[in-house]
Amino acid sequence: MNILILLLSVIIYASFGPINLIYILFSSITSFITAKYTKEKNRKLIFGITIVVNLLILVLFKIGIYVGIFGIPEKNIIAPIGISYYTLQIISYLVDVCKKKYEPQKSLVKYLMYVIYIPYLIIGPINRYDDISKSLYGKKHWNTNRILNGIIRVCWGLFKKYLIAGRIAIIISVITGNTAEFTGAYALFAMLLYSIEIYADFSGGIDMVIGVSKIFGIEVKENFDSPYLSENLKEFWRRWHIGLSSWLRDYVYIPLGGNRKGTIRTKINLIITFVVSGLWHGANYILWGLFHGILVCITKFLTTKSKTINRIINYLIVSILWAFFIWPTTGVALRMIGSIFTTFNYSSLFANLLNFNLDLANIIVLIVSTIMLIIFDIKKEKIILKIKNMKVETKIILIGILIMIVLVFGIYGIGFNVNEFIYSKF
Amino acid sequence: MKKFIKILIILLCLIVIFVITSRLLSPKYMTDLVEGSMIAEYYDEVKNHEVIFIGDCEVYANFSPMVMYEQDGITAYVRGTSQQLLWQSYGILKETLKYEIPKVVVFNVNALRYDEPVSEAYNRLTLDKMKWSKEKVDIIKASMTEDEDFMSYVFPILRYHSRFSQLTSEDFEYLFKEKKNTFNGFLINKNIKPVGSLPTKKRLADYNFSEKCIGYLDKITKLCKDHNIKLVLIKAPSLYPYWYDEYNEQIVNYAKENNLDFYNLKDVAEEIGIDYQKDTYDAGLHLNLTGATKLSIYFSKLLKEKYNLTDFRQNKEVNKIYQEKLISYKSAIS
Known part of the structure; x- marks a missing residue:
């Protein structure tokens, strides 16, 4: 085998x-x-x-x-x-x-x-x-429950990729296609949506990896832990792309001295680690890493007593910094971030919500599937336990339903290029 | 054992749901884009046709088998589809010969100008409703454009899933049933759009038909010879797209070399009585009902005289079927 x-x-x-x-x-x-x-x-x-x-x-x-x-x-x-x-x-x-x-x-x-x-x-x-x-x-044994769990995980990944990420990609491509007109509110809208897209795309892909591996009896570690529920950037980086974050911690941050050499060295080490993280993504992302490093250093100034407000602030910060992933050059990304604070064209954005190449039915599908993703992230442990304890017959029904949902409501086929994963280019 | 049966029932139910959903999402071609339904209408026919037409829209819009039967007792069927390409015509003819061996096959040569797949939409109109067979597989493989994949023909849900937001009452009404939109493959169009100014006739860099197209024409010719069928080549009397003299010359020579008959019906449009101000529904591309009726009368007479066809009006059984068809045809054209 x-x-x-x-x-x-x-x-x-x-x-x-x-x-x-x-x-x-x-x-x-x-x-x-x-x-x-x-x-x-x-x-x-x-x-x-x-x-x-x-x-x-x-x-x-x-x-x-x-x-x-x-x-x-x-x-x-x-x-x-x-x-x-x-x-x-x-x-x-x-x-x-x-x-x-x-x-x-x-x-x-x-x-x-x-x-x-x-x-x-x-x-x-x-x-x-x-x-x-x-x-x-290890020896690979046939285990129906394990295989079905693997298939369910693959289906959930497909759901995220083809129902959520695929749809948002259509909206984002319209907005990024016109950098002269779509600034301000449009740029912010793109950033907020891209947060969901990159999460659905990347974690959806990882779900497929984990699911396929499970089918073969190989246990691959989780790479995400409901990252957008984080209350600050430090926590976010413990929950997002865990494989990379923990690698950078163990092989860059700690060898640099970690937090053992005083406050200023700790901050410098943090910034260096995040710059390396940016470089790992590519030369264009060094500034993205630098910003994350700086903001992680000043995390305590960006938090309040309210968990909910902290989560919103954290989501906003992460989303705005995704600008470096959305727009092709650092210059455009910085201009778009700047436009959020200078161009207040929200009425134009609301008037155009149905003009991003997605009709109302598709927008409804996007909203419903995103809500499902959020509910799953909040109640993850309970849902996973429930699925694990399901009878074989119920698991087969669940797989059938998920496949049908992906087949009918997924974004794929002629005219759509959604087969590539965002993170496959890194 | 009980668990196994339970799982089996669940799987069966899932397959049924999959099939129904796939059917629901696929275009029905019943009230809109009816050209897509034509290929399948043939399967329900009584297969006793002495004349089979193959080719593109220039056959299904221009030749009315009902007129031919009423006038000369000819049993004909038009297996034409939109933008039917050479390899599609060949496959459809091969498929037809599995059901019946006609005396005459009439092939409209217009498609010789296209040696590459034209568009996915046209492929779908020809192939979606075609029955699965080796011929269908061959046609799909030969016709697919760059973006298409074979699996989407096997599982149409892969192609049509996005129709979930565009479903209409037609999709539910014709989920499990179908209706006929043609009369022996003839699609009635009563509209009139006179010929105005035609686009400028462009000079082409190369007028020669490709080896690929000639190769398929050879295959059609051989297939007919092997089955002792008389192959008749025609060019329908359309004014546009231009049928160049250079094209015509090649067909004339091909017909001569292969001992075939070729009729360029545009040359005899006046004799047929076609009035391009009244007899076309799209300014000269296709004939409308009156034009098709005139052309069918002319061509029926020609077929009858030249190819020793049976007058089925004398055959009680066949006549009964056609009389019923004629009643609904007349009500449709009135």
Whole structure:
């Protein structure tokens, strides 16, 4: 079964272009050899070189320096699929093995499974070797309940992606298509909606990864924990993209000194960590990371005694900063953020609510499905427990209903390009 | 065992819901875009046609089998569909021959000018209601535009799911039933739109029909020969899109080489009596009811004289069916 999973992963991954395979095999094999064969002598140096080489490949792709070095036109530079995810997984593995947190993997096939396992290679989450290895390499047994739970999770992911993210993407594309006219209230509207879109898109994709893995008997860690219920940015980053956040905490923030070296160093370390987070997304997102870092440092000034108000403030801050994801350049994003405070065209926005290429029926579907998402996030534990305890027959009915809902109300097909995930480009 | 049966019943119910939902969301082509329903009407017919028409809108708008029967006792059926491409005509003919072997197949050559799939909408009008067969699979594969995928033909819900917000009473009324919109494949249009000024005739870089189109025409020719069917090539008397002399010459030569008859009916429009100020419903592209009636009278006579067709008015059984059809046809045209 394990070999089959690896083979499938390699075949699917290679289908994106054989060049992808060369990069990932280079990173996998160098890290495998380093971890397995490095002796005590010069241990830190050899591990360090392997980490730096892998990191360098990632950074070069991220900041597009290849243009300068080889004179290749920018449009021709396509980073290998999933490089941001597998590089971080490899680095965490190397660091942990170097620190003797766990023994290195002795089998290359098993190690390749950890790096190339296709479901999480495309949009994450970033897994730690010690978290996933047990279920990744463990014997896979048939378990009807587990498989049905996995399918339900996949369906829920499809629901988020195709009912919510797909619809919002249509509105956002109208607004971003006219940066001259759609400023002020329109920009704010786009930011508030994009918060939902990116969450539905990214967490929907992760639901599919977790669900598919569950079907195969592999337990992938959660990447989200109802992030928009956070009361401040610090909490938000503990609940959003957990794989990346915890990686940055453990392999950037803490090695920098964390909070052990005084208040000012703590703040600097925080800002550096968030800038790295921005860089991980790409050179265009460094400012986004910087703003998050600064705002996390001054979190206590942005909170009140009311939980609800705190959540609203936090949602607003996060939404406004998504501007760097919505608009293609930092300049436009900053202009749009500025326009929120200078252009008060709310009456025009309300008059045009039905002019964003979504008719009333589709807007109703969007509202209802978003409410369902919010209810799920609030009552997550209870709902998950209820589903786990359902009879097999009830689970099948639930799957049938979810599939029908996605098939009928999903946004897909001719004229829509919703198959790509926002986070697959990082 | 009890649990297994329970699960089986649940799965069956889910399949039924899926099928009904898919049906509900698919276009019915009953009152709007009725061209989409034509392909399926044939399946309910008594298959005793001596003449089968294949081709694009220039056949289903211009030839009335009812007129041909009333005048000469010819049993004809028009298996034309909107923008029917060569490979579609070939597939539809192949499918038709599974049901019956006519004496004459009339093929309108207009489609030879198109060697690439034109649009998804036209594909759908031809294919949505066609019965599943190897021919349908071949046609789909040959006709799909870049954005289309085969699965959406197998599961129409994948294509039409977004109609959930556009459902009309037609979708519910014709969920489980269908009505006929044509008379043996002839779609009546009584409107009149006289020919005004036609678009300028553009010179083309290349007038030669593509190898692909000629290849399919060869296949149609061979198919007819293999079944001992007389293939008759025609060009309907439309004024637009322009049927260039260069096109015509190629067909004349092809017909000569393959021992086929070819009639360019535009050349005899005057003899037929077509008045382009009264006999067209869209300024010269298609004939209206009066134009189609004139053309059908002319062509019926020609077929009867040349191809030794049976006068089915003498056949009690067939005549009974056609008399009933004629009554509803006359009420429809009056």
